[in-house]
Amino acid sequence: MAILPELALLTGALAFFVMSLSKSFDKKQFNNAAVFMGVVALLGAIISFNQDVTIFAGAYQVDLYSQFFKLMIAMGMVFALIAGQGLKGIDEEDQPEYYMFMFVSCLGLMCLVSSVELITLFISLELSSFALYLMVPMRDNTTGVREQMEAGIKYILFGVLATGFMLFGMSYIFGLTGTTYLKEIVVGMEQVSSQPAALFAIVMVLSGFFYKLAVFPMHFWVPDVYEGAANETTAFVATVPKLGAVALMIRFVAMVPVDNQIFVNFLIALSLCSMFYGNLIALVQTDVKRMLGYSGIAHAGFILLGLLTLDASGYATVMYYIAGYVFMNIACYIAICSVSDHGENISISDLNGLHKRQPMMAFLLAVGLFALAGIPPMIGFMGEFLLLAGALKAGHLYLVILAAINAGIAIYYYLRLVKAAYTADPEDRPDVTINGVTRFASVVLVLLIVMMGAFPTRIIAFADTALKTIL
Amino acid sequence: MEHLVINQGFPLLSFLIFFPLFGALVLLFKSGDTFARFWTLAITSLEAIFSLPLLFGFDIKSADFQFVELYSWVPQWGINYIVGLDGISILLVLLSTLIMPLCVLASWKYIQKRVGQFMFCLLIMQVSMVGLFVALDFILFWVFWEFMLIPMYLLIAIWGGPRKDYASIKFFIYTMAGSVFLLVAILALYLENNHSFYIPDMMWQNYSTTFQVLVFLAFFLAFAIKVPMFPLHTWLPAAHVEAPTAGSVILASVLLKMGTYGMLRFCIPITPEATLMLAPYILWLSIAGIIYGGFTALAQSDMKKLIAYSSVGHMGFVTLGIFVLNPNGVEGSIIQMINHGVTTGALFLCVGMIYERTHSRELSVAQGCGKFMPWYATFLGLFCLSSFGFPGTNSFIGEFMILAGTFEHSTFLALAAIPGAVLAAAYMLRMLQKLLYGTENNPDQSHLKDLSFREIAVLSPFALFVFWIGLGPQPFIDLIHVSVANLLENLETWQQAQNVAQVMLQ
Numbered sequence: 001m002a003i004l005p006e007l008a009l010l011t012g013a014l015a016f017f018v019m020s021l022s023k024s025f026d027k028k029q030f031n032n033a034a035v036f037m038g039v040v041a042l043l044g045a046i047i048s049f050n051q052d053v054t055i056f057a058g059a060y061q062v063d064l065y066s067q068f069f070k071l072m073i074a075m076g077m078v079f080a081l082i083a084g085q086g087l088k089g090i091d092e093e094d095q096p097e098y099y100m101f102m103f104v105s106c107l108g109l110m111c112l113v114s115s116v117e118l119i120t121l122f123i124s125l126e127l128s129s130f131a132l133y134l135m136v137p138m139r140d141n142t143t144g145v146r147e148q149m150e151a152g153i154k155y156i157l158f159g160v161l162a163t164g165f166m167l168f169g170m171s172y173i174f175g176l177t178g179t180t181y182l183k184e185i186v187v188g189m190e191q192v193s194s195q196p197a198a199l200f201a202i203v204m205v206l207s208g209f210f211y212k213l214a215v216f217p218m219h220f221w222v223p224d225v226y227e228g229a230a231n232e233t234t235a236f237v238a239t240v241p242k243l244g245a246v247a248l249m250i251r252f253v254a255m256v257p258v259d260n261q262i263f264v265n266f267l268i269a270l271s272l273c274s275m276f277y278g279n280l281i282a283l284v285q286t287d288v289k290r291m292l293g294y295s296g297i298a299h300a301g302f303i304l305l306g307l308l309t310l311d312a313s314g315y316a317t318v319m320y321y322i323a324g325y326v327f328m329n330i331a332c333y334i335a336i337c338s339v340s341d342h343g344e345n346i347s348i349s350d351l352n353g354l355h356k357r358q359p360m361m362a363f364l365l366a367v368g369l370f371a372l373a374g375i376p377p378m379i380g381f382m383g384e385f386l387l388l389a390g391a392l393k394a395g396h397l398y399l400v401i402l403a404a405i406n407a408g409i410a411i412y413y414y415l416r417l418v419k420a421a422y423t424a425d426p427e428d429r430p431d432v433t434i435n436g437v438t439r440f441a442s443v444v445l446v447l448l449i450v451m452m453g454a455f456p457t458r459i460i461a462f463a464d465t466a467l468k469t470i471l
Numbered sequence: 472m473e474h475l476v477i478n479q480g481f482p483l484l485s486f487l488i489f490f491p492l493f494g495a496l497v498l499l500f501k502s503g504d505t506f507a508r509f510w511t512l513a514i515t516s517l518e519a520i521f522s523l524p525l526l527f528g529f530d531i532k533s534a535d536f537q538f539v540e541l542y543s544w545v546p547q548w549g550i551n552y553i554v555g556l557d558g559i560s561i562l563l564v565l566l567s568t569l570i571m572p573l574c575v576l577a578s579w580k581y582i583q584k585r586v587g588q589f590m591f592c593l594l595i596m597q598v599s600m601v602g603l604f605v606a607l608d609f610i611l612f613w614v615f616w617e618f619m620l621i622p623m624y625l626l627i628a629i630w631g632g633p634r635k636d637y638a639s640i641k642f643f644i645y646t647m648a649g650s651v652f653l654l655v656a657i658l659a660l661y662l663e664n665n666h667s668f669y670i671p672d673m674m675w676q677n678y679s680t681t682f683q684v685l686v687f688l689a690f691f692l693a694f695a696i697k698v699p700m701f702p703l704h705t706w707l708p709a710a711h712v713e714a715p716t717a718g719s720v721i722l723a724s725v726l727l728k729m730g731t732y733g734m735l736r737f738c739i740p741i742t743p744e745a746t747l748m749l750a751p752y753i754l755w756l757s758i759a760g761i762i763y764g765g766f767t768a769l770a771q772s773d774m775k776k777l778i779a780y781s782s783v784g785h786m787g788f789v790t791l792g793i794f795v796l797n798p799n800g801v802e803g804s805i806i807q808m809i810n811h812g813v814t815t816g817a818l819f820l821c822v823g824m825i826y827e828r829t830h831s832r833e834l835s836v837a838q839g840c841g842k843f844m845p846w847y848a849t850f851l852g853l854f855c856l857s858s859f860g861f862p863g864t865n866s867f868i869g870e871f872m873i874l875a876g877t878f879e880h881s882t883f884l885a886l887a888a889i890p891g892a893v894l895a896a897a898y899m900l901r902m903l904q905k906l907l908y909g910t911e912n913n914p915d916q917s918h919l920k921d922l923s924f925r926e927i928a929v930l931s932p933f934a935l936f937v938f939w940i941g942l943g944p945q946p947f948i949d950l951i952h953v954s955v956a957n958l959l960e961n962l963e964t965w966q967q968a969q970n971v972a973q974v975m976l977q
Contacts, residue, residue: 375617375620376614376615377614385654388655389661392659392662393662397655400655400658401652404651408648411644411647415624419628419640423625423628423629456545457544457545457547460545
């Protein structure tokens with residue numbers, strides 16, 4: 001029971017593997033099957049929510065913390081599946097494999113958030129990453145420039161590099177503490193915390209997750225991969241893996257002693273670079289996905305604001321924020337995927353007049369973008385506000401001022417999309433049709449974004465309790 | 472949490488905040504232009520009627536917050552949902568509720584495309600306007616302060632004039648740039664104050680001088696952009712010119728007041744020392760705004776621009792009145808906020824009515840229309856006279872009180888403000904003369920129809936208030952008097968305490 005969502009995902013992946021062997025399948029049913037299996041995994045995550053077990057010789061722990069992230073991963077995956085219904089941008093032949101890799105990647109992420117031992121953790125991470133590496137170049141070749149290949153190569157090369165850093169860091173950790181179990185590492189690290197090697201090891205391990213979260217300077221893959229991958233792949237890459245990265249970053253950052261000023265300064269520098277770099281470059285983008293990629297870098301900087309407080313309330317805010325981040329981003333991607341007719345990339349002008357062509361999608365996009373921009377009462381505002389409050393409480397006044405300036409800069413490029421969708425003339429752009437499932441998902445997302453923003457109390461309280469199980 | 476009169480009965484303020492939201496949500500599900508118009512008119516009228524009990528239930532002898540409702544919102548972070556009303560905010564709340572049905576009526580024919588969405592934006596706008604003036608928790612205030620940007624942005628960006636893209640983005644970015652620092656200041660106050668966002672708790676505390684100055688500057692930047700004060704005013708003409716009539720009216724009547732309201736509510740009580748220290752500079756900035764606004768208005772040929780610049784001048788008077796920090800000045804500036812809302816709102820409506828007929832805002836296109844539009848000429852003449860403070864109209868009372876307060880403060884300063892009043896007469900009379908009489912070679916205006924019954928119904932309430940405040944201002948002053956006196960008394964006590972402390976130190 002404890003690993004029900006993982007089992008559900010595994011079953012899904014195997015089912016799609018079997019399907020990929022046969023040549024003929026009904027495309028529509030097959031899509032519905034994917035969404036259905038995603039929902040099954042979500043149900044599994046809900047059922048196993050309150051479980052608390054340790055299995056596989058203490059390497060795999062199911063607790064409130066991991067289940068929170070599993071629930072979010074499953075939800076993110078279901079929304080991503082709904083966004084990518086029909087797989088407009090994927091080669092018809094590859095579609096079963098595509099779904100298989102997506103399920104495997106989610107499986108890897110779920111294992112990742114439950115791993116409390118370095119080797120397990122590494123294997124889970126690679127399981128999820130390699131599936132993703134393969135999903136990126138699976139785009140069909142309608143444009144003829146094969147940009148997905150460039151994206152795929154970039155993604156895998158940078159990814160492997162980051163993994164190399166991480167392994168290197170892990171070897172240091174093992175060398176310093178003589179164990180691969182996180183619980184014992186925490187104890188062992190306390191004794192060697194004054195040594196530079198300990199800090200170095202943690203920074204190295206973190207850089208693997210910086211890569212996933214797209215923190216400067218591990219962000220180089222983001223714009224090209226976001227642009228080169230199919231829309232539905234980007235919707236997935238941009239959201240769900242970040243949950244896993246954040247879950248593990250909290251675990252590792254928590255190992256650093258609270259008074260380690262060097263580490264805090266290091267995170268401050270990364271956070272500022274990410275925010276300024278992401279926001280300033282996003283200003284001039286015309287491709288919507290690329291722009292959202294840069295905005296993602298900026299948001300990664302914001303997430304660091306919560307981590308660098310090095311206290312539990314900061315981590316709780318980060319959990320709240322990343323959950324919200326997934327919802328607001330996926331809201332934008334659902335709109336993008338439905339506007340894109342044959343899976344092609346869309347530029348800002350392609351959104352022109354969306355309010356007439358499909359009011360529901362225009363509204364969803366506006367809610368998602370205003371949330372990303374941090375306008376109350378959406379979740380982006382509450383998350384941003386709590387992160388800033390936490391950082392200020394920890395005494396980083398200048399950082400908070402600079403971050404606030406960034407929130408101001410970001411408004412402009414989000415507003416450009418809203419402007420296109422709501423004020424521009426559609427001219428002869430065709431209407432956008434969406435099906436019932438997308439409609440339903442949109443309503444759910446809007447409600448989630450607004451309600452989680454307006455009433456954050458219970459989620460944060462829950463995140464606090466969940467953190468108690470790991471700290 | 473003393474100084475609160477908790478309301479045990481019907482949650483009137485929350486009702487006023489959320490009733491328009493309900494109306495807006497209904498509009499989401501039911502389409503049809505005619506329905507949208509009538510529905511919104513009904514909702515805003517009901518809102519106006521339901522806001523009247525505030526007036527009757529308000530205890531004018533008390534400086535406490537009344538009609539207070541208190542609920543916990545995010546207890547981990549000390550955020551509460553607290554709303555309440557005192558003498559400083561009551562008139563502004565009533566202004567925002569009473570003006571909305573008139574805005575709907577004024578947009579009846581003007582808005583022809585996407586009517587349902589327009590009305591949706593108006594209703595959402597009303598939610599944040601009322602909420603902002605009654606919020607007593609800083610986060611609640613900030614939520615309304617920011618949220619207001621979305622509907623206003625859309626009003627300009629969708630239904631605006633030819634340069635709507637430029638104007639709407641400029642409006643949004645200017646305001647947002649100001650408010651990010653506001654957020655930092657709020658957070659800093661929160662940490663200084665044992666983790667509470669409750670606004671009255673933050674007042675009259677002994678913060679250090681540096682802290683006060685920094686917080687004051689953050690506040691001031693946000694509010695000065697909103698007012699707007701010279702030299703941060705450049706978004707205003709653009710936004711006013713491009714916005715549809717109802718947007719201009721809301722912008723002039725209510726949104727600009729948010730800035731001056733913020734100065735009264737936050738700057739003075741929360742950072743008294745910084746206020747006293749920096750007030751002289753702000754006074755001269757206000758004078759600069761008055762003179763600058765006047766001269767620029769004199770040079771305009773676009774009617775909306777003219778009125779927009781006159782707003783810069785008028786709001787200069789308001790900030791002047793606030794920062795002379797004496798009863799006449801502050802009371803005068805609150806009255807003047809209402810006056811500006813009434814008069815400038817009405818002037819924008821008048822310009823909108825001409826625009827509907829000639830499709831131009833240029834003075835030269837519409838000149839000489841008075842002959843064919845006697846009703847229009849009457850109303851326009853009245854509002855123009857009111858705008859430059861003709862005795863017997865509302866602005867006279869406000870400007871007189873402000874100038875009286877300024878004379879008490881410094882004769883020199885008051886003398887510097889006088890040319891502003893003269894300039895106001897010059898540009899307003901110039902507009903009036905050109906528009907109503909023109910020259911010998913006026914364009915043919917005989918096709919112009921005089922005001923319809925609907926339009927007269929829109930303008931009449933404004934005319935009523937012009938005379939009411941102009942001839943019998945006492946009831947309005949009574950409403951605000953106790954709160955203002957209390958504010959200034961507190962300031963004095965605080966100042967004395969500081970002086971005593973300083974003497975003790977020596």
